Each structure stands twice: as structure tokens, then as C-alpha cells.
Amino acid sequence: MSHINKKKEWQDYAKVWGYFQSPWVPSSERIRIYGKLIKKYSKGREALLLGATPAIRDLLAKLKFRVTVVDISPLMIKAMSSLRKMKSREKVIIANWLTIRLNKKFDLIIGDTVINNLHPKEYVRFFRRIRNFLQDDGVFINQSVVLTKHVNKIKITIDKIIGKLKKDPKYYENYLNSAYDYLEWSCGHAKNHLIDWSTLEREYQKRLEKSEISPAEFRLLSSGFKTLRISFYPEKKLEKIMSKYWRIIEKRHEKNHQVHRDFYRIYVLKKR
Numbered sequence: 001m002s003h004i005n006k007k008k009e010w011q012d013y014a015k016v017w018g019y020f021q022s023p024w025v026p027s028s029e030r031i032r033i034y035g036k037l038i039k040k041y042s043k044g045r046e047a048l049l050l051g052a053t054p055a056i057r058d059l060l061a062k063l064k065f066r067v068t069v070v071d072i073s074p075l076m077i078k079a080m081s082s083l084r085k086m087k088s089r090e091k092v093i094i095a096n097w098l099t100i101r102l103n104k105k106f107d108l109i110i111g112d113t114v115i116n117n118l119h120p121k122e123y124v125r126f127f128r129r130i131r132n133f134l135q136d137d138g139v140f141i142n143q144s145v146v147l148t149k150h151v152n153k154i155k156i157t158i159d160k161i162i163g164k165l166k167k168d169p170k171y172y173e174n175y176l177n178s179a180y181d182y183l184e185w186s187c188g189h190a191k192n193h194l195i196d197w198s199t200l201e202r203e204y205q206k207r208l209e210k211s212e213i214s215p216a217e218f219r220l221l222s223s224g225f226k227t228l229r230i231s232f233y234p235e236k237k238l239e240k241i242m243s244k245y246w247r248i249i250e251k252r253h254e255k256n257h258q259v260h261r262d263f264y265r266i267y268v269l270k271k272r
């Protein structure tokens with residue numbers, strides 16, 4: 001039995017996910033990194049995509065992969081398909097990554113912010129199952145939210161964020177700065193590696209209702225998240241969990257903003 005009903009959570013995002021920006025969806029830099037890693041490591045042309053991320057589907061089509069997409073939400077698959085810039089034939093399977101059975105092995109498995117959708121108790125089961133779908137010389141490109149700071153060093157508060165906003169609204173005109181604070185606050189308020197990602201969004205809404213911030217200021221901070229349970233681990237702990245089943249052969253992150261350095265990793269994994 002699944003610990004979180006992801007089909008239900010994600011159905012609320014189908015109409016709006018197209019408006020979400022990096023880091024929640026892949027930036028063009030992240031897609032370039034994926035392209036380089038795929039060219040460097042993938043030995044064949046059969047790919048399994050976890051989730052329905054349109055930019056990854058376009059990339060795989062450009063690289064001439066035969067693609068199988070696995071996503072639990074028919075609404076997300078439909079919405080994400082409409083955001084694709086290219087057309088290509090794909091096999092689309094509506095299923096849970098934790099329970100899916102596939103009688104095929106792939107040269108490449110790839111997913112953008114996949115494990116963060118799982119309950120921490122589901123990680124081992126996920127890594128064990130996904131391993132079965134990879135060729136022995138295949139690679140799993142697993143991008144995820146990680147925490148590189150020690151949680152005790154996280155000092156950000158909502159009052160501090162609002163103070164910064166009042167002093168220098170231009171700072172938050174770069175959305176990645178808002179996202180940085182969003183990630184830091186949310187990671188700092190997780191319990192047992194899990195948090196409802198809409199928690200801070202709801203706090204911002206309360207401040208708006210109390211007229212502590214204006215609608216324009218709210219828009220600078222707002223992420224648009226609704227209920228979505230997100231899990232994450234400190235970087236080293238995640239690497240330890242993965243290492244039972246996988247060898248990390250390369251680790252990358254985007255360079256264009258500190259948010260990627262402190263909260264995101266792209267792992268290239270091979271089977272142990």
C-alpha cells in the first residue's frame with residue numbers, strides 16, 4: 001500500500017504545472033546537462049521516463065530514443081503532453097513506480113524530482129524495483145532535492161523573508177531567490193524528512209490576508225504549491241541509501257544559481 005496518494009495530489013496540478021518555473025521544473029541548463037550525460041553514458045536507445053516531464057520527452061525524441069513514460073496521473077500525462085514542443089511516438093503507461101511490472105529492460109532510466117514524491121519509507125522499495133528495469137550496462141539519471149546544509153544551520157524565518165522583501169523587492173524579482181528561501185524554509189520545517197510543500201505558501205497567504213504584504217509582494221514570494229507531500233534527505237544520507245543498490249558514477253548540478261548548489265543533485269547511477 002502506498003503511503004501517499006500521489007494520483008490525488010497531482011491531479012490538482014494538471015491545469016497549472018505549465019506555469020511552474022525552474023527549479024520546480026527543469027531549466028534549459030538542466031536539460032543540457034541531461035543531454036550531455038545521456039550522450040556520455042547511454043549505450044542503447046531504449047528509455048524509461050519516470051513522470052511525464054515534457055522537456056525530457058522532447059530531449060529524448062531529439063536523441064532518437066524509444067521512450068516509455070510511466071506516470072500515475074492520467075491528467076498530468078495529458079497536460080504535460082500538451083506542453084511538448086515536438087511530436088514523437090511514445091509508450092505511455094499509467095502506473096505507480098512502486099508497483100509497476102515491466103517485462104522489458106532499458107538502457108536509460110531518467111526522472112526529474114522523482115524520489116521526492118515518495119514517502120521516505122518507500123525509497124528502498126523504489127530503488128530495488130527500478131533496478132530490475134535497467135540493462136546491466138544501463139544508467140539511471142536520478143535528479144532530486146537534497147539538503148546540503150546542516151538543518152541546524154537553517155535560520156531563515158518568514159519574518160526575515162518579509163523583511164528582505166520590504167527592503168529590496170527587486171531581490172525577489174529573480175524567482176530563483178524566492179525559490180531558495182522556499183526550499184530552505186521548507187527543508188528546515190520537515191518532520192522525519194517529509195513536509196507538505198504548500199505549508200509556506202499557506203503562511204504567505206495568511207500574511208496577505210493580514211495585509212502584512214500586498215498582492216504584488218505576495219506574487220513575488222508565491223510558489224503556487226497546493227498540497228504535495230515532498231520528502232528529501234541530507235545529501236550524504238541519500239547517497240548512503242542509494243549506495244546499497246547503485247554506484248554513483250557522476251554527480252552534477254546546475255551552476256546558474258546557488259539554489260541548485262544547495263538543494264539539487266543530478267546523480268548518474270549504475271547497478272551494483
Ligand SMILES: C[S@@+](CC[C@H](N)C(=O)[O-])C[C@H]1O[C@@H](n2cnc3c(N)ncnc32)[C@H](O)[C@@H]1O
Nearest residue numbers: 006010025051053071072073076096097113117
Ligand atoms: C516527476 S514528478 C516532478 C515534476 C518534474 N519536476 C516535472 O517538471 O515534470 C511529477 C510527476 O510524477 C508523477 N508521480 C508522482 N508520484 C508517482 C508515483 N508513485 N508513480 C508514478 N508517477 C508518480 C505525478 O503524477 C507527476 O506527473
